[in-house]
Amino acid sequence: MSREGQTSQPKYLRIAAELRGALERGDYQPGDRLPGENTLAADFDVAPLTMRQALGVLRSEGLVGSRKGSGWFVESFRPIRRRGxxxxxxxxxxxxxxxxxxxxxxxxxxxxxxxxxxxxxxxxxxxxxxxxxxxxxxxxxxxxxxxxxxxxxxxxxxxxxxxxxxxxxxxxxxxxxxxxxxxxxxxxxxxxxxxxxxxxxxxxxxxxxxxxxxxxxxxxxxxxxxxxxxxxxxxxxxxxxxxxxxxxxxxx
Amino acid sequence: MSREGQTSQPKYLRIAAELRGALERGDYQPGDRLPGENTLAADFDVAPLTMRQALGVLRSEGLVGSRKGSGWFVESFRPIRRRGxxxxxxxxxxxxxxxxxxxxxxxxxxxxxxxxxxxxxxxxxxxxxxxxxxxxxxxxxxxxxxxxxxxxxxxxxxxxxxxxxxxxxxxxxxxxxxxxxxxxxxxxxxxxxxxxxxxxxxxxxxxxxxxxxxxxxxxxxxxxxxxxxxxxxxxxxxxxxxxxxxxxxxxx
DNA sequence: CAGTGGTCTAGACCACCAA
DNA sequence: TGGTGGTCTAGACCACTGC
Incomplete structure (x- = not known):
């Protein structure tokens, strides 16, 4: 593995952070489809499974969702307020x-x-x-x-x-x-x-x-x-x- | 892959369910150390990574925890009630x-x-x-x-x-x-x-x-x-x- | 039918822990 | 020092989607 990350943060977390930033900057709009796993993996120069791991982080955060056979999509976070x-x-x-x-x-x-x-x-x-x-x-x-x-x-x-x-x-x-x-x-x-x-x-x-x-x-x-x-x-x-x-x- | 699971549930979920049952039955006590990943993987006849995936499910549920270099341990779930x-x-x-x-x-x-x-x-x-x-x-x-x-x-x-x-x-x-x-x-x-x-x-x-x-x-x-x-x-x-x-x- | 995500395998190296 | 979990790679097959 490359020695660049002096903080030794795992690749998948750095990629997740990078994508999270792109989403917060608005590079992708809610509903947009992201490039496929393999394309993204090539872009970030990692194995497909590592790319999946990064995307999984964002999915568990509710930022993106995946549809089998279709792709990864940006989710919109518009919380609903429930008054108890x-x-x-x-x-x-x-x-x-x-x-x-x-x-x-x-x-x-x-x-x-x-x-x-x-x-x-x-x-x-x-x-x-x-x-x-x-x-x-x-x-x-x-x-x-x-x-x-x-x-x-x-x-x-x-x-x-x-x-x-x-x-x-x-x-x-x-x-x-x-x-x-x-x-x-x-x-x-x-x-x-x-x-x-x-x-x-x-x-x-x-x-x-x-x-x-x-x-x-x-x-x-x-x-x-x-x-x-x-x-x-x-x-x-x-x-x-x-x-x-x-x-x-x-x-x- | 074996064709047994007619419901076609993924292996890691079936294994997680099986382990969850063992924990709820009390086969392991809170604080107990589980067998190592490789041992468990051999027991369930799956690849180590698949075993990890199953254990990860239980960890996200709060049932077990892992310590690097040490092992997987049973966590006790004794919730704290906070009165608002x-x-x-x-x-x-x-x-x-x-x-x-x-x-x-x-x-x-x-x-x-x-x-x-x-x-x-x-x-x-x-x-x-x-x-x-x-x-x-x-x-x-x-x-x-x-x-x-x-x-x-x-x-x-x-x-x-x-x-x-x-x-x-x-x-x-x-x-x-x-x-x-x-x-x-x-x-x-x-x-x-x-x-x-x-x-x-x-x-x-x-x-x-x-x-x-x-x-x-x-x-x-x-x-x-x-x-x-x-x-x-x-x-x-x-x-x-x-x-x-x-x-x-x-x-x- | 081609492309997609979901699952699974069989390796590898590393950091960390305990004996 | 040997075993542990954490990360990463390079493949593979499958089910599903959409053209």
């Missing part, structure tokens, strides 16, 4: 600049929606609901897309005994959505808990979100409690970690 | 089971701490503070460790003009910490905003947190506003994404 706590009083705080600029005004559309009644729940769900053995749940599954691209899948779990026969078991829950219907049933959500963790996607999650296997996902589990402290809904969301900025605002 | 919103009234909600179990009672220790006064701020910081050109900030940098392992680094930015000469510029800020001292100065925090995003670590961040380059980090930026709506502190935290569960609890 609905802003009630829009006062002086609304004007403050945020750390990471993100489109506030776009909201994803629902792409797919399925409802399954009378399903045996996963263990961690029945634990939180404190269900008796054999009790089942209703599962509402939705996928959200933005500009044609899947960005989030969400699965809502509700105790079957609570929602049987209500509009919650229909695809269209009517005005106000699930929470309004829970209120109709006398279990209006009074408090929420949101738990966030990050991990690598399963093969199914990666396919459903159309993200590479080496891009991590955010798991956000939102539990709704009624006024008596009973957990009445759990919404488990899975998001592409490269497209979301989460936002929580609260008083001291 | 201090629980004021510990009522009926406290008893509810959570989705992801995590140690609530452990708190990381501060490992390193440095204070730099009169520093020119990064652009995104001066934007939020709405500083005039040339205005400087005070930067408090801390690293947190748990059981000897770095888990988070945090950098607090405060407007220099606000804190000059106060205990905030000392390593030890006294009882109550920064926020108590800000209150002494007449700028008690009244409201907070926390912004969360996920990305791959820079080389420096990976080194400071002692995590592999392919493990993502959580960036959490906490902005504190005083009662007049002025941003008085920004705390930018960087955490190992595999060791934290974030938690927010709030009323509807």
């Amino acid at each position: 706590i609905p802003r009630l009083a829009r006062g002086q705080w609304g004007s403050g600049k945020t750390i990471w600029s993100a489109d506030d005004h776009r909201a994803p559309d629902v792409d797919q929606i399925t409802v399954q009644e009378d399903t045996p729940p996963p263990e961690h769900i029945s634990d939180v609901f404190e269900l008796a053995p054999g009790e089942t749940v209703c599962v509402r599954s939705r996928r959200y897309v933005m500009e044609g691209r899947p960005v989030m899948v969400a699965e809502s779990y509700l105790p079957q005994s609570l929602v049987a026969g209500s509009p919650i078991t229909q695809a269209d829950t009517g005005p106000g959505g699930i929470y309004a219907r829970l209120a109709d049933l006398g279990h209006a959500p009074a408090r929420f808990r949101e738990e966030i963790r990050v991990r690598m996607p399963s093969a199914e999650e990666a396919a459903r979100l159309a993200i590479p296997a080496d891009r991590s996902v955010i798991k956000l589990a939102r539990t709704a409690f009624d006024s008596e402290g009973r957990a009445v809904e759990i919404n488990e969301m899975t998001m592409d970690s490269a497209t979301y900025v989460l936002d929580y605002e609260f008083d001291a | 919103i201090p629980r004021l009234a510990r009522g009926q909600w406290g008893s509810g089971k959570t989705i992801w179990s995590a140690d609530d009672h452990r708190a990381p220790d501060v490992d390193q701490i440095t204070v730099q006064e009169d520093t020119p701020p990064p652009e995104h910081i001066s934007d939020v503070f709405e500083l005039a050109p040339g205005e400087t900030v005070c930067v408090r940098s801390r690293r947190y460790v748990m059981e000897g392992r770095p888990v988070m680094v945090a950098e607090s930015y405060l407007p220099q003009s606000l804190v000059a000469g106060s205990p905030i510029t000392q390593a030890d800020t006294g009882p109550g910490g920064i926020y108590a001292r800000l209150a002494d100065l007449g700028h008690a925090p009244a409201r907070f905003r926390e912004e969360i995003r996920v990305r791959m670590p820079s080389a420096e961040e990976a080194a400071r947190l002692a995590i592999p380059a392919d493990r993502s980090v959580i960036k959490l930026a906490r902005t504190a506003f005083d009662s007049e709506g002025r941003a008085v502190e920004i705390n930018e935290m960087t955490m190992d994404s595999a060791t934290y569960v974030l938690d927010y609890e709030f009323d509807a």
Whole structure:
């Protein structure tokens, strides 16, 4: 190997840094196709596999994506801001600049929606609901897309005994959505808990979100409690970690 | 290649799944050393590079780690729960089971701490503070460790003009910490905003947190506003994404 | 059908660690 | 000093895409 890198940084990292700079300078526009692996490998004077390694770094960062048989493409990073706590009083705080600029005004559309009644729940769900053995749940599954691209899948779990026969078991829950219907049933959500963790996607999650296997996902589990402290809904969301900025605002 | 896998899943993923199962079954205990790459490659009857690829999957998931010249080791996943919103009234909600179990009672220790006064701020910081050109900030940098392992680094930015000469510029800020001292100065925090995003670590961040380059980090930026709506502190935290569960609890 | 990315092999050299 | 993981090379075959 050449002795030039006195800092002894690996080739693939130096190439990745060089390409990252080119992308940030705007040498390639979002959606543009990059030269093929072999062409790039010749340009940078490395073996194809080393070139792949460099491109893989940028892919895991969300800067580029690859389509088999087609090529490498520049991805646009326009994060979506999700407000965890609905802003009630829009006062002086609304004007403050945020750390990471993100489109506030776009909201994803629902792409797919399925409802399954009378399903045996996963263990961690029945634990939180404190269900008796054999009790089942209703599962509402939705996928959200933005500009044609899947960005989030969400699965809502509700105790079957609570929602049987209500509009919650229909695809269209009517005005106000699930929470309004829970209120109709006398279990209006009074408090929420949101738990966030990050991990690598399963093969199914990666396919459903159309993200590479080496891009991590955010798991956000939102539990709704009624006024008596009973957990009445759990919404488990899975998001592409490269497209979301989460936002929580609260008083001291 | 053998034709056995009718689902045509790549070898490295099948091997990763097999090893993952062995880890979850407890065949190896946290801290245990795995057989060497070459041994494993022979066991699974694949080329060493393919074996590496499989191990890399598990490493990015946080299940194993590697030390050059030493071997591959099983990592323990005991997530730390960080409560974003201090629980004021510990009522009926406290008893509810959570989705992801995590140690609530452990708190990381501060490992390193440095204070730099009169520093020119990064652009995104001066934007939020709405500083005039040339205005400087005070930067408090801390690293947190748990059981000897770095888990988070945090950098607090405060407007220099606000804190000059106060205990905030000392390593030890006294009882109550920064926020108590800000209150002494007449700028008690009244409201907070926390912004969360996920990305791959820079080389420096990976080194400071002692995590592999392919493990993502959580960036959490906490902005504190005083009662007049002025941003008085920004705390930018960087955490190992595999060791934290974030938690927010709030009323509807 | 030609070109693309995805996977896999069989080598090689290096830096680092532990005995 | 021998074994380890980290990097790199030069091939190969495959599945998929788009013309």
